[in-house]
Amino acid sequence: TRPSPFLDPGSITAADNLAIILLSRDNLQPITLEESNGAVDGYAEGTMLNTRFGSFPHSTLLNIPWGSQVRASAVDTGSRGRKRRREATDDDTPTTGPDDETSKPAKKAVQAASGFIHILRPTPELWTSSLPHRTQVVYTPDYSYILQRIRAIPGTHLIEAGSGSGSFTHASARAVYNGYPQSDTDVRGKVFSFEFHETRFNKMHEEIERHRLNGIVQLAHRDVYNGGFLSEGKSPGASAVFLDLPAPWEALPHLSRQKPKKASKQNGNVENGEWISPLDPKKSVHICTFSPCIEQVTRTIEEMRELGWTDIEMVEIAHRRFNAIRERVGANLPAEKGNLQTPADVAEALERLKQINRKTKEFHRAQAALTANGDADTSEMDVDTPPPTSDKGKANGKEPMSEEESKPWMHGRLYHRAEAELKTHTSYLVFATLPREWTDEDEAAASANWPCGK
Ligand code: SAM
Numbered sequence: 001t002r003p004s005p006f007l008d009p010g011s012i013t014a015a016d017n018l019a020i021i022l023l024s025r026d027n028l029q030p031i032t033l034e035e036s037n038g039a040v041d042g043y044a045e046g047t048m049l050n051t052r053f054g055s056f057p058h059s060t061l062l063n064i065p066w067g068s069q070v071r072a073s074a075v076d077t078g079s080r081g082r083k084r085r086r087e088a089t090d091d092d093t094p095t096t097g098p099d100d101e102t103s104k105p106a107k108k109a110v111q112a113a114s115g116f117i118h119i120l121r122p123t124p125e126l127w128t129s130s131l132p133h134r135t136q137v138v139y140t141p142d143y144s145y146i147l148q149r150i151r152a153i154p155g156t157h158l159i160e161a162g163s164g165s166g167s168f169t170h171a172s173a174r175a176v177y178n179g180y181p182q183s184d185t186d187v188r189g190k191v192f193s194f195e196f197h198e199t200r201f202n203k204m205h206e207e208i209e210r211h212r213l214n215g216i217v218q219l220a221h222r223d224v225y226n227g228g229f230l231s232e233g234k235s236p237g238a239s240a241v242f243l244d245l246p247a248p249w250e251a252l253p254h255l256s257r258q259k260p261k262k263a264s265k266q267n268g269n270v271e272n273g274e275w276i277s278p279l280d281p282k283k284s285v286h287i288c289t290f291s292p293c294i295e296q297v298t299r300t301i302e303e304m305r306e307l308g309w310t311d312i313e314m315v316e317i318a319h320r321r322f323n324a325i326r327e328r329v330g331a332n333l334p335a336e337k338g339n340l341q342t343p344a345d346v347a348e349a350l351e352r353l354k355q356i357n358r359k360t361k362e363f364h365r366a367q368a369a370l371t372a373n374g375d376a377d378t379s380e381m382d383v384d385t386p387p388p389t390s391d392k393g394k395a396n397g398k399e400p401m402s403e404e405e406s407k408p409w410m411h412g413r414l415y416h417r418a419e420a421e422l423k424t425h426t427s428y429l430v431f432a433t434l435p436r437e438w439t440d441e442d443e444a445a446a447s448a449n450w451p452c453g454k
Contacts, residue, residue, distance in 0.1 A: 173191050
């Protein structure tokens with residue numbers, strides 16, 4: 001079987017793979033690419049992606065490099081197309097024009113020429129921005145920080161509850177991935193994900209299969225407050241844990257090295273009457289709990305203290321995006337060092353562009369003349385460099401352009417601006433560590449080797 005498109009998508013798109021369609025800057029649509037032989041759904045071209053930017057037969061999206069721009073095709077959409085475009089998800093994008101049933105080739109051609117999309121390889125980040133929401137999800141600024149704090153690296157066994165919409169699941173699967181297991185005894189990085197809501201569990205199951213993440217993500221339908229964290233009756237041997245649950249303190253007693261003291265919690269993690277810890281006994285365990293309210297945080301921390309967790313710390317991610325842009329300043333303002341005065345209006349901008357074009361042409365003409373006379377070595381000619389300032393290099397005797405003049409994108413003052421009105425609070429992140437198990441045998445072995453071997 002082929003690897004997951006999230007882990008190893010190859011260099012080109014392929015049938016039966018997930019792809020993320022970039023419709024506009026903030027409008028992404030996940031699709032599964034399909035190869036079709038013959039008409040599908042009434043379309044002679046086969047499976048069709050209908051958007052407000054036009055129609056795209058899947059055949060035009062297959063076997064092309066990831067990141068390609070694809071133009072809309074001239075497709076006889078008729079009334080089907082009109083209905084579908086109304087149903088299409090990209091509601092905030094402009095329509096490509098009227099489409100009535102009398103539209104004949106000329107109209108179709110206009111529609112085809114009007115739109116394009118980009119096809120992107122799936123990543124957990126793009127999936128988070130485009131996935132169908134069934135719950136609140138964990139976003140990239142939070143999960144990138146969480147994954148490094150709980151030390152999710154290739155080979156890690158990670159417990160996650162609840163799975164929800166699978167946003168964190170996809171990011172953690174990529175973090176722990178170190179190859180697909182080749183047999184039942186082949187131990188690789190794995191995410192053990194638990195969800196008690198049946199419909200969400202079923203949906204997640206479907207997605208994990210479709211994204212070919214089975215083998216890396218092991219899903220269980222379970223209420224972890226009561227059932228604990230065993231996977232098919234065995235210990236996941238986890239060293240990293242992420243809890244996105246309404247009451248993490250209810251789940252914590254099951255994330256211990258010994259059978260919980262509370263009688264109400266003693267039925268979890270039990271297989272054939274035996275209590276089994278879901279944690280790796282030879283490693284420290286790093287946990288993160290994700291809670292929107294401070295009251296949840298205090299209850300979680302109280303429970304962590306009772307259960308022997310150490311290094312307890314709460315963090316809140318206040319993610320801000322800064323846009324770096326150049327400001328167009330008016331022509332009457334004095335030019336600053338390193339910046340050109342920028343045009344005040346369209347007429348002036350056009351005049352400036354004409355001037356730049358004229359100077360560029362003059363430069364190239366002068367270079368060509370020098371080459372024809374055998375005066376210049378063209379083998380390494382750099383067309384970005386302004387003309388030389390010697391008399392010989394002067395283009396038609398005129399002064400050459402300065403570097404700033406020749407690069408219009410360098411005009412204006414560079415500054416940055418933070419995104420306004422940003423809601424930064426997502427949740428409070430509580431981190432803690434449970435030290436590794438230390439048995440009498442470990443102590444004896446350590447003593448025998450003390451101070452540094454015999
Ligand atoms: N982290 C997920 C993501 O990034 O998409 C979102 C998790 S969502 C906020 C919380 C999930 O926990 C819900 O789907 C809910 O059904 C599940 N849940 C709540 N209590 C649970 C329990 N006792 N056992 C298992 N899952 C539970």
